[in-house]
Amino acid sequence: LEGHWIFHSYFQKVTSGGEVKGVGKVGTFDYNTQKRKMAKPKSFKGGYSFGNLIGSPKGKAIKVLPTPKRVIIPLNGATPTVKIGDQVRAGEVIGQADLLAPLLSSISGEVARIDDEAVLIESDGKDEWISFSKFENFKRSGPKELRGILYKAGVGVGDFKLQQGQEIKLLINAVETEPYLEGNNQLLEESLEEFVIGLEVLRGALGNIPVHVGINYKSKAYKRLGQDKNWLHIHPLLPKYPQDIPEVLIRTVFGKMVQVMVLDVQGVIAAYEAVVKGKPYIERVVSLGGPAVSEPGNFRVRIGTTIGELLEGRLNDGKIPFKVIRGGLLRGEAAYMDMPITKDCGGIAVVEDSTDKELFPFANPGVEVESYSRAFLSAFLGSKRQASTKLHGAQRECVRCGYCIEVCPVRIAPIFIARYSQHGMLKEAKELGVEQCIDCGLCSFVCPSKMPLTYQIKEGRRNLKRQ
Amino acid sequence: VIKSKLESLVEELYKRSEGRERVKVLVEGLDGFLFGNSAATAQAAPWLRDGLGMQRYMILPIVALLPAALASVYFFGWRAVAIILICYLTGGLVELGFSYVRKEEISEGLLVTGILFPLTLPPTIPLWMAALGMAVGVAIGKEIFGGTGHNIFNPALVGRAFLLVAFPTEMTTKWMIPLQGGKGFFTYSPPPEAITQATPLMAMKFDSIPTPWTDLFWGRVSGSLGETSAFLLILGGLFLIATKGIDWRIPFSFIATVGLLSWVIFANPLFHLLAGGVLLGAFFMATDPVTSPIFCKGRWIFGVMIGILTVLIRAFTGYVEGVMFAILIGNMFTPLIDNLTMPKGSKIK
Numbered sequence: 001l002e003g004h005w006i007f008h009s010y011f012q013k014v015t016s017g018g019e020v021k022g023v024g025k026v027g028t029f030d031y032n033t034q035k036r037k038m039a040k041p042k043s044f045k046g047g048y049s050f051g052n053l054i055g056s057p058k059g060k061a062i063k064v065l066p067t068p069k070r071v072i073i074p075l076n077g078a079t080p081t082v083k084i085g086d087q088v089r090a091g092e093v094i095g096q097a098d099l100l101a102p103l104l105s106s107i108s109g110e111v112a113r114i115d116d117e118a119v120l121i122e123s124d125g126k127d128e129w130i131s132f133s134k135f136e137n138f139k140r141s142g143p144k145e146l147r148g149i150l151y152k153a154g155v156g157v158g159d160f161k162l163q164q165g166q167e168i169k170l171l172i173n174a175v176e177t178e179p180y181l182e183g184n185n186q187l188l189e190e191s192l193e194e195f196v197i198g199l200e201v202l203r204g205a206l207g208n209i210p211v212h213v214g215i216n217y218k219s220k221a222y223k224r225l226g227q228d229k230n231w232l233h234i235h236p237l238l239p240k241y242p243q244d245i246p247e248v249l250i251r252t253v254f255g256k257m258v259q260v261m262v263l264d265v266q267g268v269i270a271a272y273e274a275v276v277k278g279k280p281y282i283e284r285v286v287s288l289g290g291p292a293v294s295e296p297g298n299f300r301v302r303i304g305t306t307i308g309e310l311l312e313g314r315l316n317d318g319k320i321p322f323k324v325i326r327g328g329l330l331r332g333e334a335a336y337m338d339m340p341i342t343k344d345c346g347g348i349a350v351v352e353d354s355t356d357k358e359l360f361p362f363a364n365p366g367v368e369v370e371s372y373s374r375a376f377l378s379a380f381l382g383s384k385r386q387a388s389t390k391l392h393g394a395q396r397e398c399v400r401c402g403y404c405i406e407v408c409p410v411r412i413a414p415i416f417i418a419r420y421s422q423h424g425m426l427k428e429a430k431e432l433g434v435e436q437c438i439d440c441g442l443c444s445f446v447c448p449s450k451m452p453l454t455y456q457i458k459e460g461r462r463n464l465k466r467q
Numbered sequence: 468v469i470k471s472k473l474e475s476l477v478e479e480l481y482k483r484s485e486g487r488e489r490v491k492v493l494v495e496g497l498d499g500f501l502f503g504n505s506a507a508t509a510q511a512a513p514w515l516r517d518g519l520g521m522q523r524y525m526i527l528p529i530v531a532l533l534p535a536a537l538a539s540v541y542f543f544g545w546r547a548v549a550i551i552l553i554c555y556l557t558g559g560l561v562e563l564g565f566s567y568v569r570k571e572e573i574s575e576g577l578l579v580t581g582i583l584f585p586l587t588l589p590p591t592i593p594l595w596m597a598a599l600g601m602a603v604g605v606a607i608g609k610e611i612f613g614g615t616g617h618n619i620f621n622p623a624l625v626g627r628a629f630l631l632v633a634f635p636t637e638m639t640t641k642w643m644i645p646l647q648g649g650k651g652f653f654t655y656s657p658p659p660e661a662i663t664q665a666t667p668l669m670a671m672k673f674d675s676i677p678t679p680w681t682d683l684f685w686g687r688v689s690g691s692l693g694e695t696s697a698f699l700l701i702l703g704g705l706f707l708i709a710t711k712g713i714d715w716r717i718p719f720s721f722i723a724t725v726g727l728l729s730w731v732i733f734a735n736p737l738f739h740l741l742a743g744g745v746l747l748g749a750f751f752m753a754t755d756p757v758t759s760p761i762f763c764k765g766r767w768i769f770g771v772m773i774g775i776l777t778v779l780i781r782a783f784t785g786y787v788e789g790v791m792f793a794i795l796i797g798n799m800f801t802p803l804i805d806n807l808t809m810p811k812g813s814k815i816k
Contacts, residue, residue, distance in 0.1 A: 329515040357502040359470045362522035369518030373711040391507040393520020397616030402761045441513030448524040
């Protein structure tokens, strides 16, 4: 007797100190074993689940970083509305763009510098906030009013112009899979109730549309999240990289590519805070991880905080040189200390960047090696893995092992496309789907010949666009 | 201590080879052997790279072949090791020559060919003949196409095909009764009276004498150095599949096709699976990544194709064994199969 869905309440009883609010759950109930079977998680072909990396901020409670001394707010094409010397409060508009939400100051202080790229604000140490009016009964407000509030607070949906008769869907990305990125996962665990209210706010703001949530089926949040609302569709997902890239997420959830708005957990929580608490979206949870970090964790930081300020006092003082990566290890970019943390940044990873030599590396039993193949002991021991920028081998000709084709999440043939791109055969590269590449970086990661496939494909795509 | 001494030695060699590019290539080869070029770091995203490099990837088949290589000593004496060593030596010299001329580093592909090729030879093969076969295999089978990654045919099989055509007597008539009970570890080579024993496939084809499958399974039969014990070959093959050194699809489809077809044609599938080179070919030859299809669908086609060819050659031609020719013919089809099974951008779900 595999039974029916129980629609009861948001939250299941949590044994370990969690909030008790009813007993509703997702899944089917087996009367024989008196146990609940969770719905089978959806996934996609290809991809790779990274092992347990050393220095991961997974499960670390969110800490609030002290108000930074200065913030750098990138303009991203917006025009600044403040002048040098202006006093601003946290949440005040400092820039306007045509299509996007306004730029907000994330601290109170003085505008110290403005250039083509960014606005720099020096803190006055007072941390005064602009507060908006609170709408605790937001259900009575119309979509237009809600969008107005979200727009003012700098939440992504606020700038969305709803057209008459346009059918839109909202998809929430609640599965974070890249190594060392845990901010969204942790925030979801800690603020599940706010998350659900945030969903209601967003739904209201977009005209009572259905909301889809793609969520890691292993997370506690998924087990606690009920499904008592007919507009809320929860899709349990395998936490396999790159499940959180929108193209892959949409295909996994809907089975095909559709027009849909994708928001991450922070966007939903920001919508809740903007409408219910009257708080502008000027903070963000980022994770800090990596073997070179002495204290990995998740931090609530003001948007625009420099990476240097986040890293201060949190690095190992080892003699080994390290590399700071903004974003994940697969898709991130090399960062410098003055780079700001922006709205699209999930975390900072700091890994060793050593050129130290290792004698007979091929004979290494590999207890700490991260590898797609199972050629190392770590594959059988399930031990913690070390991350560094080492290539672990020399660049060689392709031996056609087929790993890149196996892992490609969009099912194209990376090695062939990379070759065509390298030789300027863009027509052929296009035929094989060069434009579908989502830059997940897995083909470069797995390649035993250490070919820079992702980079070559990116180059091909860039050349194709230029034509 | 050893590490730092070797490091300074390599640095010294680098300094001395300054300006002489051809010599520098050799030093780089030594550096790569000792330190695996671990100095290189990622310059662009992704910043994290897989721990598996080409050296480790190419060592996997050697580890998988070690049991079979040890068994060849057990059955045929220490001469088996001499044959393997001379093959590595010749292959290494040929590679060195090509890398010196081409100013390119020596590639790791030789590691596999150097052990795979001798294991396909009869135990009585003269050493010079083994060396010649290896030289032909590496030079004509691989290097003239541009080195590892560019070759069309499996180099080990090219060498063997050359020897089979050039020296048919040595390659097909001089077999040996295997030694038993560990005697092989105390002899260089079996006594002369052990020579000229027909292989199980020959006995079956010409005299219709079947060999018990237990003998074939454990290896108490005459044959090439590495193909006698089915058990050890399966063990090595499973190791390769478990470590992702090879894809399971090719050996599976190859073995299944041979079993099915020989059941139809000879009504004796087990004998045809265990006798001869089917297992060695299925796990170690047909799966050579460079010369076999790269897409899953293509690997199925490839396995079935060489399976059919193997049984057809065994059943209807003058040759007793068909695995080698079947795989070589399959190699020719690899580019075509790849083209036909190439995923197109529009087909993605």
